[in-house]
Every structure is written in C-alpha cells, then in structure tokens.
Amino acid sequence: QKHLLGIEPLHPTEITAILDLADRYVELNRQANKHADALTGLTQINMFFENSTRTQASFELAGKRLGADVMNMAMQASSLKKGETLIDTALTLNAMHPDLLVVRHPHSGAVDLLAQKVNCAVLNAGDGRHEHPTQALLDALTIRRAKGRLHRLNIAICGDIAHSRVARSNIILLGKMENRVRLVGPPTLMPTGIADFGVEVYDDMREGLRDVDVVMMLRLQKERMDGGFIPSEREYFHRFGLDAEKLSFAKDDAIVMHPGPMNRGVEIDGTIADDINRSVIQEQVEMGVAVRMAAMDLLARNLRAAREADQGVMA
Ligand code: CP
Numbered sequence: 034q035k036h037l038l039g040i041e042p043l044h045p046t047e048i049t050a051i052l053d054l055a056d057r058y059v060e061l062n063r064q065a066n067k068h069a070d071a072l073t074g075l076t077q078i079n080m081f082f083e084n085s086t087r088t089q090a091s092f093e094l095a096g097k098r099l100g101a102d103v104m105n106m107a108m109q110a111s112s113l114k115k116g117e118t119l120i121d122t123a124l125t126l127n128a129m130h131p132d133l134l135v136v137r138h139p140h141s142g143a144v145d146l147l148a149q150k151v152n153c154a155v156l157n158a159g160d161g162r163h164e165h166p167t168q169a170l171l172d173a174l175t176i177r178r179a180k181g182r183l184h185r186l187n188i189a190i191c192g193d194i195a196h197s198r199v200a201r202s203n204i205i206l207l208g209k210m211e212n213r214v215r216l217v218g219p220p221t222l223m224p225t226g227i228a229d230f231g232v233e234v235y236d237d238m239r240e241g242l243r244d245v246d247v248v249m250m251l252r253l254q255k256e257r258m259d260g261g262f263i264p265s266e267r268e269y270f271h272r273f274g275l276d277a278e279k280l281s282f283a284k285d286d287a288i289v290m291h292p293g294p295m296n297r298g299v300e301i302d303g304t305i306a307d308d309i310n311r312s313v314i315q316e317q318v319e320m321g322v323a324v325r326m327a328a329m330d331l332l333a334r335n336l337r338a339a340r341e342a343d344q345g346v347m348a
Pocket of ligand 1: 084085086087088089159168292293294
C-alpha cells in the first residue's frame, strides 16, 4: 500500500504483517534505548484539524523513535484561518517534500482527497465518522496479546456506534479476521444498514455482553451529533454504562477496552476502567505507539521502493 487511509483496503495478511512488526516495536519501546533508524532521513508532518491527545502524541513519538524529522503543524494558527483550502494547504506542504503526512480531519473523506494531491505517504489519523485505521490496528494488537489470538472471538462494541469511526474501522478489521462482532447500544445511536456488515445488533447490555471475550466501550460523540437527540448522561449510564453488574454477563476473563477519551460515569464506571484485572485501556495506549511505528515503517519501505523504481525508469 502507498497510504494507510482505512482498514477497508487491507488484506488480512497485511493486517497480520503490521501487527507482527508492531509486536517487535513493543519490545523496543520497553528498552532503555528506544531508537531505531527505519525513518532516518525522512520528514513526517502531523496535521491535526481536530483535537487529539493519544493519536497525535503517539504518532509524534513513533516518528521520533524511528529517526524521522517530525513537524507538528499548529492547525489553529495556520492560514486555514485566513480562508486557505485544505487542498492548498496540502499542496503548500507537499512542495516542502515531506515523506509522511499524518492527517486528522472532521470531515469523512477529507484525508482520501488530500492523499490524491500529494507525493508522499498519507496516514489517516481519523476522518469524520469514516475510519480511524491505526486505532483499529492498536485495538487488534491489544486483543491478540491479551487473548493469544485474533480470530473466533466474541467481541461486543458498545455505545455510540453511529458517530464512531473507531467502531467502523474495528467492525471491518475484526470481521476480516473472522471474529463475531456484536454492536450494543440504543437504536438511536446505531447506523442504518449496519446489519449488512455481518454484525449482530443488541439494545440490551446484558444480552449483548453475554459470554463475550472482549467488551469495547465507546464515548458519546456529541461533537458529531449535529443537533440531533443527545441522551441524558444519567439515563445513558443506567442503561448502557459498563458497571460490574453488566460486565458479569461477559466471560470471566473478558477484557475491557476503551479508545479514549473516556467519560467516567457516562459510558463506563471508573472502577471498571481502573481494574487492572479486566481493563486493558493503558495497554491500548502503549500499543498505539508500536502500531504507528510499524505502519510508518512499512509505508516508508514502500515509498523508498517506489522512488528507487522511478529512478530506475529515469536512468
Ligand atoms: N482514541 C483517540 O483517537 O484518541 P485521541 O482523540 O486522544 O487521539
């Protein structure tokens, strides 16, 4: 692949290759010297048009640990504020010869559009409700390490599915790897036509969590609700918030995941989030750095190979 724009175009063998390499980067990241040279000589620009803590920090760390020159564009202070279009901003940056562009944007499809205009590898760090591929990959790595496999697991994704790019990328990835995915949440927060994705849909947490191996909780994404119905947080927690009683319906060794940012007392009880016997939320953050290192390493190899092939044609 030239870019990482979504999980949709990835073959299961490509997903496995990213996770295998990420496993090696987990070991590197646990050492005193965390440096490797996979991106030495390359320039990585991070463009975040939406807020981020985990994704932006881990892409920055990943690039620096692999030896790239990393620049974080301050999008709030950029000429976008003066009316410059996304494409003109991209073309301007492209003229500075970056090798990797990491882009988060509030509009679905914006990152794909940008990728068509530049000469470097583009990584989607989350676009609208569309995809968040590195989140799904880090979730997959977390599951594989906790469960010893990434197939034939029962996985419940719970909460605001309709507005979630994390849910969409996870549904695609987990389906490709032959898991059974259940979606659990209020019907008002389920996308229409979701059954076409080969998932089971529940509006009752106890039924939806029965005997699952993995419970993945999602935040209410109010910023994408466009003035539509927003449930009361108290009522939502009562019906769909993960607490010990609802979790007791899952398998005894079920893991609890959350991509962050978390709203304690809304979609998840704080004691469950902090329970080191069940929650792998901090492991997800750790896996995020390793997965982003692996994704950028593999794209950089493809980029270098394509450039060498181009030079061969020119010679
Ligand atoms: N999970 C996730 O994308 O978190 P951030 O918004 O903090 O990057």
